Amino acid sequence: xxxxxxxxxxxxxxxxxxxxRRNRSEWLFRWYGRLAIFIGLVAVTVLFTDIVSKGHGAFxxxxxxxxxxxxxxxxxxxxxxxxxxLILGNWQAVPKQALRQQFPDVSGRxxxxxxxxxxxxxSGFDLKDRLLANPMLLGTRETVWVLADDDIDTYYKxxxxxxxxxxxxxxxxxxxIGELHDQGKIRLQFNSNLFTRGDxxxxxxxxxxxxxxxxxxxxxxxxxxxFPIGVAAAIYLEEFAxxxxxxxxxxxxxxxxAAVPSIIFGLLGLAIFINFFHVPRSVPIVxxxxxxxxxxxxxxxxxxxxxxxxxxxxxxxxLGMGASKYQMVLHHVLPLALPGMLTGAIIGMAQxxxxxxxxxxxxxxxxxxxxxxxxxxxxxxxxxxIFLWADxxxxxxxxxxxxxxxxLLSFLIVMNTSAVWLRKRLERRW
Amino acid sequence: xxxxxxxxxxxxxxxxxxxxxDNQVTVGSCFTEAPKMTMRNVNVFYDDKQAIHNVSVxxxxxxxxxxxxxxxxxxxxxxxxxxRMNDTVExxxxxxxxxxxxxxxxxxxxxxxxxxxxxxxxxxKPNPFPKSIYDNVAYGPKxxxxxxxxxxxxxxxxxxxxxxxxxxxxxxxxxxxxxxxxGGQQQRLCIARAIAVSPEVILMDxxxxxxxxxxxxxxxxxxxxxxxNFTIAIVTHSMQxxxxxxxxxxxxxxxxxxxxxxxxxxxxxPEHELTEAYITGRFG
Numbered sequence: 134x135x136x137x138x139x140x141x142x143x144x145x146x147x148x149x150x151x152x153x154r155r156n157r158s159e160w161l162f163r164w165y166g167r168l169a170i171f172i173g174l175v176a177v178t179v180l181f182t183d184i185v186s187k188g189h190g191a192f193x194x195x196x197x198x199x200x201x202x203x204x205x206x207x208x209x210x211x212x213x214x215x216x217x218x219l220i221l222g223n224w225q226a227v228p229k230q231a232l233r234q235q236f237p238d239v240s241g242r243x244x245x246x247x248x249x250x251x252x253x254x255x256s257g258f259d260l261k262d263r264l265l266a267n268p269m270l271l272g273t274r275e276t277v278w279v280l281a282d283d284d285i286d287t288y289y290k291x292x293x294x295x296x297x298x299x300x301x302x303x304x305x306x307x308x309x310i311g312e313l314h315d316q317g318k319i320r321l322q323f324n325s326n327l328f329t330r331g332d333x334x335x336x337x338x339x340x341x342x343x344x345x346x347x348x349x350x351x352x353x354x355x356x357x358x359x360f361p362i363g364v365a366a367a368i369y370l371e372e373f374a375x376x377x378x379x380x381x382x383x384x385x386x387x388x389x390x391a392a393v394p395s396i397i398f399g400l401l402g403l404a405i406f407i408n409f410f411h412v413p414r415s416v417p418i419v420x421x422x423x424x425x426x427x428x429x430x431x432x433x434x435x436x437x438x439x440x441x442x443x444x445x446x447x448x449x450x451x452l453g454m455g456a457s458k459y460q461m462v463l464h465h466v467l468p469l470a471l472p473g474m475l476t477g478a479i480i481g482m483a484q485x486x487x488x489x490x491x492x493x494x495x496x497x498x499x500x501x502x503x504x505x506x507x508x509x510x511x512x513x514x515x516x517x518x519i520f521l522w523a524d525x526x527x528x529x530x531x532x533x534x535x536x537x538x539x540x541l542l543s544f545l546i547v548m549n550t551s552a553v554w555l556r557k558r559l560e561r562r563w
Numbered sequence: 564x565x566x567x568x569x570x571x572x573x574x575x576x577x578x579x580x581x582x583x584x585d586n587q588v589t590v591g592s593c594f595t596e597a598p599k600m601t602m603r604n605v606n607v608f609y610d611d612k613q614a615i616h617n618v619s620v621x622x623x624x625x626x627x628x629x630x631x632x633x634x635x636x637x638x639x640x641x642x643x644x645x646x647r648m649n650d651t652v653e654x655x656x657x658x659x660x661x662x663x664x665x666x667x668x669x670x671x672x673x674x675x676x677x678x679x680x681x682x683x684x685x686x687x688k689p690n691p692f693p694k695s696i697y698d699n700v701a702y703g704p705k706x707x708x709x710x711x712x713x714x715x716x717x718x719x720x721x722x723x724x725x726x727x728x729x730x731x732x733x734x735x736x737x738x739x740x741x742x743x744x745x746g747g748q749q750q751r752l753c754i755a756r757a758i759a760v761s762p763e764v765i766l767m768d769x770x771x772x773x774x775x776x777x778x779x780x781x782x783x784x785x786x787x788x789x790x791x792n793f794t795i796a797i798v799t800h801s802m803q804x805x806x807x808x809x810x811x812x813x814x815x816x817x818x819x820x821x822x823x824x825x826x827x828x829x830x831x832x833p834e835h836e837l838t839e840a841y842i843t844g845r846f847g
Contacts, residue, residue: 376653446690450753452651454703455680455760464702465692 184542188535194324194337195286196278197252197313199231203264203271213268224257225249228279235318236309247306253280255338278322283336283529285310289319300528327536331504332518336529339522341537343504347417347497347512348486354421354508355428355485360478362425363432367474370433371440372462391430398427399494407495414496415511423491428481435477439470472559479552483545489516515541587616590834591824592811595623599764599794600645605659607640607649614640618659618820620813622764627786627795629809629826631802633846636815638798642766645796646682647675663764680707683757687769689749691741691756696733699741699752700724703760719759727755728785747778754785758793765789767797771804783808802842806830814838 205211207230210222229249233239239248253259256279263277264270281289284301289310291298299307313319330340374380402423406412412419443466451461492498497513498521505512513521515537522534598621607615614637622628630638640649647668649655661668668678680703691699700720703709710716720737724730729751733744741752750770757765767786771779786795786808799805805812805826812829814822814837822835833839840846 444690446686446688447692449648449651449686450690450692450756451702453646453648453679453684453686454706454756455676455678456702456706457676460706464706469693 181542184535184538188532188537188539190290191327191532191536192324193290193321194326195281195289196320196322197281197285198276198278198318198320199228199235199252200274200276201227201231201260201279202274203227203260204230205272210271213265213271219261219265222261224261225254226257227260228252228256236312244305247303248309250282251285251306251309253282253335253337255333255335256280278320280326280337281319283527285319286337287529289314290321293321298528327533331502332500332513332521333502334500336525336527336533339530339533341515341518341540343501344513344515344518344537345540346505347420347501348514350417350505350508350512351420351424351492351497351514352482352486354417355424356478356482358421358425359428359432359481360474363429363478363481364436364474366429367433367436367440368462368467371437372458372466387430387433391434394490395427395488396490396494398423399491401426402491403494413509413511415499415501415513417505417508417510417512419495420492420497420512420514421508423495424485424488427488427491428485431481431484432474432477435480436470436474439473439477440466442473443469472556475559476552476556479548479555483548483552486514486544486548487516487541489514489520492517493520515544587819587821589619589820589823591822591828593620593820593823595621595626597624598622599624599663601660601662601665602645603660603662605641605644605657605661607637607644608656608658609652610654614818615644616819620820620823622794622796623811625790625792625794626811627790627797627809629805629812630796630798630815631800631805631812631841632815632821633841634800635817637818638813638815639768641815642768642796642798643684645764645766646679646684648679648684650675680760681762682764682766683760683762685750685753685757685765685767685770688773689746689753691744691749691752693740693742695738696724696741696744696752697737700755700759703756707760709760723755723759724752726758726789727751728781728788729755745778747774747781750774750778750782751785754782754789758789762793764794764796767795769798769800772800779804802830814841816841 204227207226208222208224210218212218232248232251233245236248239245259280260277285306288297288299288302288307292310297307302310310319326338327340329342330338331343333339370380370383402419406419406422407414412422447465447469448461451465452458456464492514498517499511499513500521501511501513503510519534519537519541522530522537600622602621603619605615605618606613618641630642632638643649644657645661645668647657649657657669663678663681667673692702694702697720700723701710701716704716704719710719721730721734724733729748732748733752741749744752750773754765754770771782774782783804786797789795790810797805797809809826811823812826813820814829814833814835816837822829822833822838824834828834829838830842833842
């Protein structure tokens with residue numbers, strides 16, 4: 134049998150035959166790609182709809198309309214400038230009295246306690262703040278909207294949605310809410326407490342301000358430490374360090390650090406910063422230090438990649454002009470690599486913002502009501518706040534948890550968008 | 564040129580397959596009176612691989628010396644060892660003596676920053692900084708502190724751009740990016756940038772290989788003008804270019820300097836048969 138000869142004609146046939154096979158595999162590959170993207174998008178959509186559907190309710194909260202009287206004798210205050218009187222004043226008596234007047238038929242200790250349970254147990258202090266802001270109100274009456282208790286809030290929202298959930302409410306309370314609703318004296322308002330208050334045992338008074346500020350201080354410290362250290366390390370390794378076994382060893386270890394589970398960094402922080410250096414626990418300083426350790430590898434790796442991408446011709450041009458190595462780096466390499474470095478830093482920061490495990494180890498999981506005002510105030514951070522709320526038994530914390538997740542996600546989206554924007558904006562062609 | 568030692572060696576025996584003998588000696592007029600730069604027994608290694616073998620040659624003041632030869636013959640490597648750009652290549656090692664005005668460039672106490680201010684370089688691919696035209700030219704004077712005032716700096720920039728015959732084309736847009744210029748303009752900008760620090764020697768590594776014929780002609784014209792004030796060593800792939808711009812031509816082959824002679828002589832009656840083979844296009 135003779136071997137077939139590759140004449141032009143039978144070459145063409147072979148090419149055509151292979152062509153359909155090649156086209157088919159390309160078509161298949163495209164569809165694999167589309168399928169992969171589709172699965173990703175579905176996952177993201179499911180996640181977001183779930184969180185939003187659970188959490189959107191937390192942005193509105195129930196208020197009751199009450200006719201309150203700022204009675205001097207009732208509160209026990211006649212001078213609003215005397216701090217002692219303000220502390221000792223019986224502020225909760227104001228909404229209680231208003232409730233009694235709203236529902237005059239209620240009698241008996243148990244019923245009265247249920248009645249008082251309609252409003253938040255912090256509503257007296259809200260009225261106190263209102264009074265302090267406007268001292269002329271002392272001794273007068275006014276109609277105000279006061280924060281309802283979280284159980285009332287949960288019930289009222291579920292009742293409005295047509296699926297009443299009255300687990301912890303008595304029939305009487307349900308009846309009262311019905312009456313208030315008929316009179317237009319209960320309504321949902323924008324929940325500004327969510328953004329202006331710290332954590333609380335009472336869901337209706339709990340807010341994420343404390344956690345947001347804690348995250349802010351922690352991240353600020355992380356950025357201030359990890360960016361300069363990371364960039365300096367990257368520049369040294371890329372531009373100045375001799376290429377030998379030691380630098381290879383360091384590179385391997387930096388890559389290893391990037392893969393270490395974050396809780397290990399928490400243990401390290403606990404052992405070194407808290408137990409050895411006696412930094413106080415639960416504060417943004419120690420959180421920032423731990424997250425710096427965690428973010429450094431990311432920043433070093435992305436910065437090195439950014440430095441590597443600066444074309445060698447620019448370095449040669451600078452050196453050829455008689456620039457010293459330091460001048461070459463400072464004047465030419467660094468400005469060109471900066472967009473990439475910033476992108477890496479933002480991605481590192483986004484990672485750090487979403488990190489909770491290492492912070493649990495250093496006590497940033499404590500229940501902290503006060504909003505931190507600095508790096509050394511006890512604080513918690515957003516993801517840990519989410520963890521705390523998700524762990525709380527009160528039903529009203531379910532929607533709060535989702536709302537906090539929404540806030541965290543929107544921070545992350547903003548950060549990642551700005552990373553993309555920065556890269557596009559500062560990217561230079563040469 | 565002023566050949567004081569016209570015969571460095573008799574015509575060497577050359578193997579038929581164009582390989583060079585280990586004891587190859589350079590023919591022609593390697594040495595000059597009053598040289599600007601002198602190279603003696605220069606060997607360059609990349610790790611264990613020797614790229615330049617025992618090259619000795621002078622560069623006279625205000626001359627244009629062209630280095631030609633087939634690809635991979637080491638002419639660029641040799642050029643880059645004249646301002647120690649090879650220092651940036653970690654595996655590279657230079658032996659022998661390279662002097663400028665009698666001063667050894669590889670002496671331990673010599674600072675490469677000073678050297679590179681005195682020996683400027685223009686690269687194969689135009690590589691302006693991604694900064695404005697003005698900043699490109701002003702960069703050298705700035706880092707070396709050559710201009711005391713803004714006015715001085717403006718003057719240096721204008722003069723350099725004029726010498727590089729680029730001033731008329733860019734004077735209206737000095738503050739636009741240098742990377743927005745055409746390839747030929749970019750290369751002239753790089754030349755302007757190099758001469759802004761008034762170097763004594765300018766090294767050019769195939770400055771026209773990325774340019775079209777018209778841009779090339781402009782650069783060649785420029786090289787001729789610059790040779791009145793500067794000493795120029797130029798590596799080129801184009802024999803026509805070497806013939807047009809240079810006073811002397813050095814022919815490199817497989818890391819050895821085969822022949823150095825006045826350009827006219829090299830292209831009309833080369834002394835060495837390898838040179839002849841190359842310029843007549845038998846290989847390369």
